[in-house]
Amino acid sequence: MKRIGLQAQRRAQGSVCQLCAFSTSSISRRFTPFSPRAINRNSLYTTSRAAALPSLRRNEVAYRYSSTVAKSQRASHSDYGVREIISHSDSIISGTSIPSEESVINILKRSQAVVDAAQTDAALSEARSDVKPKKKDAISSLLELDDEGERTQAPQSQKEDPSIATSALSDMLNNLLQDPKVFISPEILRLYTSIQCQLKKADHIPTIFTLYANKPSPRSSGDTISYHPANPKSPKNAIPSTIADQALEVAMEQLNLPLALAIIDSAYCTPAFYRSKILRKASLPVAGMLATPPAAWAISTYLSTLQNTMDPSTARGISFAAILAYVTFTSAVGVVAAVTANDHMRRVVWIPGTALRHRWLREEERQALDRVAQTWGFKDPLMRGEEVGEEWEAIREFIGMRGMILDKTDHMEGME
Structure with a gap:
């Protein structure tokens, strides 16, 4: 049978106990705030902070909306x-x-x-990685553990x-x-x-x-x-x-x-977006509106020749006024119905009294804010209006400053 050597516990040197010796050594390793080491550390921190301030101010706007933490990048890439x-x-x-x-x-x-x-x-x-490996015996998995480790670690370290x-x-x-x-x-x-x-x-x-x-x-x-x-x-x-x-x-x-x-x-x-929308979507209706009076006059002139009960000029004037009145009334009702429709609005609606031209021009802005409100709010329609938090209050205030209402009571589920 082999012998097992036992070593006695070392005694603390000197006339103090081990606890006092430990406390004395720990205190000696500390340094006061006014020691040269502390002064050098503070001076280096102040210098580095002062040198970093211009760069922080310069990049403040560039990283204002940063959503990810910047990672350390290599100077050269393998690709x-x-x-x-x-x-x-x-x-x-x-x-x-x-x-x-x-x-x-x-x-x-x-x-x-x-x-x-x-x-x-x-x-x-x-x-x-989602593919499930085949089941193996415990002994075979232990025997292949070293081989698999060598085969997998070498490519991963180089990739x-x-x-x-x-x-x-x-x-x-x-x-x-x-x-x-x-x-x-x-x-x-x-x-x-x-x-x-x-x-x-x-x-x-x-x-x-x-x-x-x-x-x-x-x-x-x-x-x-x-x-x-x-x-x-x-x-x-x-x-x-x-x-x-x-x-x-x-x-x-x-x-x-x-x-x-x-x-x-x-x-x-932006004003450019508004003007682009007017050119893309309002140019054809405006052109039709401008072409309506000449077309109505030509049609009324032709209709005046198809009757013999009154003077042709009188018949032309009556038919011209009737055509313009019909077109104007029908188009006005259609425009009001299209602009004031709110079936597609979920959580953000316009404040009553907003001009129809503003509602039409800023509809994309309202839809975007509606999507933001649906993303940050509850998905359950019955829970809408119960959201709290700093970001939610910021959304509500931002929408209110844009002439809109978030979660109007008349449009909420069960409050019609």
């Missing part, structure tokens, strides 16, 4: 395509000439391809996280479109919004929406670049409803209330 796209973008930003629209669209399309490939790989890996590359692409696109030399066209805006929505990174979309309408257009004159101010009220600078809805859907999915309200402000509440 050659990502490195090439980023280098091409950096060359455009650091260049002194105006880039062509085709080159910017090419960068966006290549970024779209990288994002699609990354999402496809993520979907495939998730599908593979780079695809989210790092996609985050780098997202930051690259933000810097590219914010460059003064890059003109944001409708196609560039559509591709940028589609990529950021796929990546679930809609933090800078309100900034890009604002730049789309207010960014000066660059023009080259020799070796210099001149910038001409844009007209933010022009209908061509309006954000399309499909793009705004796509960005708003991502903000609501992330439950980022400031981002959702910022997207609504920068997309649906």
Whole structure:
């Protein structure tokens, strides 16, 4: 039988007990606030904080609606395509000439391809992880444990996280479109919004929406670049409803209330959007209204020749007045019925007394706020009106300032 050596407990040196020795050593390791170590730490903290203040103030607007925590990114990426796209973008930003629209669209399309490939790989890996492995014996699983560990750990250590590359692409696109030399066209805006929505990174979309309408257009004159101010009220600078809805859907999915309200402000509440809506939806009815009097006069002139009971001029005047009265009354009733319809309204309605033209122009804004209220509120119709909290009060106040009512009693379930 082997011997087991027992070692006696060491005694504390000196004439003090172990508790006193421990307390004395712990106190000696501490340092007072006025010690040189504390002074150096405070000075370093103050210096680093003072150096960080300008950068924080500079990036305050850019990350105002940030919904995700920034991750540390590598300086270089293992994917050659990502490195090439980023280098091409950096060359455009650091260049002194105006880039062509085709080159910017090419960068966006290549970024779209990288994002699609990354999402496809993520979907495939998730599908593979969901597949249930076959049942094995306890002994066989223990014997294959070491082999499986060696086979799985080696590839995982070499494989780079695809989210790092996609985050780098997202930051690259933000810097590219914010460059003064890059003109944001409708196609560039559509591709940028589609990529950021796929990546679930809609933090800078309100900034890009604002730049789309207010960014000066660059023009080259020799070796210099001149910038001409844009007209933010022009209908061509309006954000399309499909793009705004796509960005708003991502903000609501992330439950980022400031981002959702910022997207609504920068997309649906601009004069350019109102003028674009008038040209798209009101041009044909206005043209018909202007063409109604001449058409009515021609029809009444023809009808006056089909009778012999009165003077042709009198018959023409009576028929002309009758046609105009009928068309005006019918169109007025139709417009009022179309504008005041509230069957599609769920939680947000207009304040009584709001002008009909404002209701028609701002209908997209009301629909967006209605979607926001449905996202942050209860899903059960019987529980509506019971929501509490800081964000819910902010939504109610924001909607009230826009001339609307949240959860009007007459429209609530069971309160008709």
